[in-house]
Amino acid sequence: MIFVFDLDGTISFDGKSISLELLESLTELSLKNQLIFASARPIRDMLPLLSAFPKELLIGGNGSIARNKQQQIEIVQPISAHDFLLIKKIITDQDLDYLVDSDWNYALLNRDEERAQINDKIDQCHLAKNVSLSEIDRAIKCNLLNPQSEIILHEEAKSIDLTAKGVNKYTTLRQYFPKEEYIAFGNDDNDIQLLRHAELSIAVGSNQALDFADIHLNEKEILRYLEKIK
Structure with missing residues (x-):
């Protein structure tokens, strides 16, 4: 089985x-x-x-x-180029923290670890690199960290996960x-x-x-x- x-x-x-x-x-x-x-x-x-x-x-x-x-x-299935551009615009416009994963490397900005509680789960074995968001060509998953309550319905949410439709x-x-x-x-x-x-x-x-x-x-x-x- x-x-x-x-x-x-x-x-x-x-x-x-x-x-x-x-x-x-x-x-x-x-x-x-x-x-x-x-x-x-x-x-x-x-x-x-x-x-x-x-x-x-x-x-x-x-x-x-x-x-x-x-x-x-x-x-x-990566996030489409069009959708990834839109996500990056939202990140910039709303000044959001983020974790964006490619097939191996990642881009991380986390200014509130007390809330996100994610840093110690990322690349524990130091196998990859934390690169700038502009260096991510193909994103498989975007995690918008520490969103403000006016952006989402649930104030207690710590993140929003986005993948391809x-x-x-x-x-x-x-x-x-x-x-x-x-x-x-x-x-x-x-x-x-x-x-x-x-x-x-x-x-x-x-x-x-x-x-x-x-x-x-x-x-x-x-x-x-x-x-x-x-």
Whole structure:
């Protein structure tokens, strides 16, 4: 069976690591099954958490980029040049902080880390470069950081994620596995399509947008569940 796991809030709860117990359960599960990891993070920022899984398919940037089983990084769908120009204009006009990812390097401006809480999740292994926004030719994901309340509907929001239209974790999964059934684990709005189309969907946490999921687990219960099915 194919098992698809989101990272942050699903199997990683500090943004920096996966617990040893969970890693052991995932490793044992992988002996008889195929594991796939799908995240909002770019591939660069998934790697530090997943060094134990060097050959598994990784879907990053909410579906905009992937690492195939040959360990090649593939851009699935970049943000169009027209839309990227518009995003950069909004950043300038609204004086926004941002994290803009290309296939590997990134452009980061974050003047309120206390709110964004993102810096220590970016390029933990120092594999890439923080370049100027003008040096990003093809953007796979733009994260507008610390937006003001008049720009968005929810004052508590810490960021707005933007990717190419029509791209998500599920659509990219289907590019590699067009018809295969799978079991999916997720916790966030960006996991909705992935879980909706799963043979079995497991929601971690209390996100009401995932009320449709077949099984609901909290942070402590996911380890027990994996121990049961491995």
